[in-house]
Amino acid sequence: MKESAGMGRGFARRLLRNRLAAAGGAVILFFFLVSALPGLFSSHEPNRIDIVNILRPPSAAHPLGTDDLGRDVLARVVHGARVSLKVGFVAVGIATVLGLLVGLLSGFYGGWVDAVLMRFVDMMLCFPTFFLILSVIAFLEPSIWNIMAVIGLTGWMGVARLVRAETLSLKERDFVAAARAQGAGDARIILRHVLPNTLAPILVAATLGVAGAILTESALSFLGIGVQPPTPSWGNILTAGKDNIEYAWWLSLFPGLAILVTVLGYNLLGEGIRDAADPRLKGR
Amino acid sequence: MTGGIYRPETDGALLAMVNVYKTFPVRKSFFSGEDLRVRAVDGVSLTVPPGKTLGLVGESGCGKTTLARIAIRLLAPDSGSIRFDGNDITRMEGEVLRVTRRQMQIVFQDPYSSLNPRMKVRDIVGEGWLVHGLARGKELRERAERLLVRVGMPAEAGGKYPHEFSGGQRQRIGIARAIALSPKLVVADEPVSALDVSVQAQILNLLKDLQEEYGMAYLFVSHDLRVIRHVSDAVAVMYLGKVMETGPVEDLFREPLHPYTRSLLSAVPMLGDAPSERIVLSGEIPSPIAPPPGCRFHTRCFMAKKECAEVCPLLREVASGRFAACHFL
Structure with missing residues (x-):
């Protein structure tokens, strides 16, 4: 039964039994810890320049080597984790709230509300997102807050479509008719009866969305219009790595690995949540 | 006395539906571009x-089911009128309708789809009280518990979620929700069709007991003639969107008049006290998108003559208190 396969104890058990999802979750937890307590993982200052020790390969003093200004790469990667997480969560938070709002209104009211909102979604989807972000950032200060806002504002359409589809089917369910017969108004039906039942697919979309947002932020920072140096972010450490890739491989490899592992972690967890919430979708 | 066309007695009736029509759009015809509509x-x-x-x-x-949902205005009819408790509710909207709905509730067929999986049982049962400002918090919890006990559930059920219960128990929860606001009318839309036969009897008896206790009227929808006979005072037999026959339950089961009713009853073993031969209908039920002209039943009727395909028979009184829509009665 779909209902009983909801978010109860069975859900947690199924999720943890999925080894890949559990591994993804562990990676995410690890990076949470890194962001919360960077001092635990690196004793160096991420922005302390050390002209004598530039581009040193990994050693005991600098486990991941140093960059072209002699800064400790481990310290920079560790402090960059916070940027990535922040961008990932805030951007996806914005996208999810917007997507929920549009999807619920569109699916529940149908008719011209639906037509207008969905055409707007189609319009937004026509823009190549990355170039849209590039041009918007070109007009704004390149700051982490602007990046989060722009990624969020260009990433809500998928959630909106998902929520709309769920709402369309949920509003025909008998328990919605029952709520109407009890005298519940639209607001109550949307908030108490429709919204809570859309949360499982939303959680999946949000988890996968965090991975996408982290990638986008890295790409923007890599191009120099994201997080501005000297604040470390995985993307802008890579930029420094690109200039020295012929003789300092460690400068590109480690931030790249951090991005890879984190994004993979979110994707695995997201797919695990999807399979655990609805076993029928398994293997798709 | 007999011979008159059926006119619902609107005086003194709790629910009176007169000439109700409802169609649903299906799709546009590929050739003419016209809307095809199901005449439900x-x-x-x-x-x-x-x-x-x-x-x-x-x-x-x-x-x-469509008719049942129109009766409590979960759907609006295309035309016709519905009077409930002396008020015309055909076109009622908004706040007035919301308040009127306290008096008419529904029990659904599917005990799985009819309970919100994300709500606790006491919140499901007490939603009406909350919405109408009758109870909240601790009071709602206690009233919900009492009500759950009344429908044969343990009091602790209130704190659990619907998926922790079986189909029969879920149907009890659905019944508790329906009677929570002390309605005058409960529409029971195939309330036992999804249940095991042993559980069916329990639920039917519960519904009967509650009716005696609270004095509610039921519009009881079912395809199961034995269930209908067990619970009803009067019966209406529908075929393709029309009422074929209606009358007091004992008369109708003892001596079915309309050929459709007769064939229906003959299909149920040990029912219909007058021993009759099994009437086997041929063919399928015609499409409600393009129902046959004349009598809806003539394509399958063993009594059909030429005029049946041309003139639609009206529901008329053919014996005292008994109405049927057939040219030959």
């Missing part, structure tokens, strides 16, 4: 007296 309810009149049960019986797809 095609001119139905019926009444439910206070505290009594009207059984609505018919095959799948004959419009029973």
Whole structure:
């Protein structure tokens, strides 16, 4: 039964039994810890320049080597984790709230509300997102807050479509008719009866969305219009790595690995949540 | 006395539906571009007296459920009128309708789809109280517990979620929700069809007991003639969106008049006290998108003559208190 396969104890058990999802979750937890307590993982200052020790390969003093200004790469990667997480969560938070709002209104009211909102979604989807972000950032200060806002504002359409589809089917369910017969108004039906039942697919979309947002932020920072140096972010450490890739491989490899592992972690967890919430979708 | 056309007695009736029509759009015709519409309810009149049960019986797809939902205005009819407790509710909207709905509730067929999986049982049962400002918090919890006990559930059920219960128990929860606001009318839309036979009897008896206790009227929809006979005071037999026959339950089962009713009853073993031969209908039920002209039933009727395909028979009184829509009665 779909209902009983909801978010109860069975859900947690199924999720943890999925080894890949559990591994993804562990990676995410690890990076949470890194962001919360960077001092635990690196004793160096991420922005302390050390002209004598530039581009040193990994050693005991600098486990991941140093960059072209002699800064400790481990310290920079560790402090960059916070940027990535922040961008990932805030951007996806914005996208999810917007997507929920549009999807619920569109699916529940149908008719011209639906037509207008969905055409707007189609319009937004026509823009190549990355170039849209590039041009918007070109007009704004390149700051982490602007990046989060722009990624969020260009990433809500998928959630909106998902929520709309769920709402369309949920509003025909008998328990919605029952709520109407009890005298519940639209607001109550949307908030108490429709919204809570859309949360499982939303959680999946949000988890996968965090991975996408982290990638986008890295790409923007890599191009120099994201997080501005000297604040470390995985993307802008890579930029420094690109200039020295012929003789300092460690400068590109480690931030790249951090991005890879984190994004993979979110994707695995997201797919695990999807399979655990609805076993029928398994293997798709 | 006999011979008159059926006119629902609107005086004194709790629910009176007169000439109700409802169609649903299906798709546009590929050739003409015209909308194809399913004629779900095609001119139905019926009444439910206070505290009594009207059984609505018919095959799948004959419009029973649509009619039931129109009766409590979960759907609006295309035309016709609905009077409930002396008020015309046909076009009622907004706040007035919301308040009127306290008096009419529904029990659904599917005990899985009818309970919100994300709400605790006491919140499901007490939603009406909350919405109408009758109880909240601790009071709601206690009242919900008492009500759950009344429908045969343990009091602790209130704190659990629907998926922790079986189909029969979920149906009890659905019944508790329906009677929470002390309605005058409960529409029971195939309330036992999804349940095991042993559980069916328990639920039917519960519904009967509650009716005696609270004096509610039921519009009881079912395709199961035995269930209908067990619970109803009067019966209306539907076929393709129209009422074929209606009358008191004992008369109708003892001596079915309309050929469709006769064939239906003959299909149920040990029912219909007058021993009769099994009438086997040939063919399928016609499409409600393009129902046959004349009598809806003539394509399968063993009594059909030429005029049946041309003139649609009206529901008329053919014996005292008994109405049927057939040219030959």
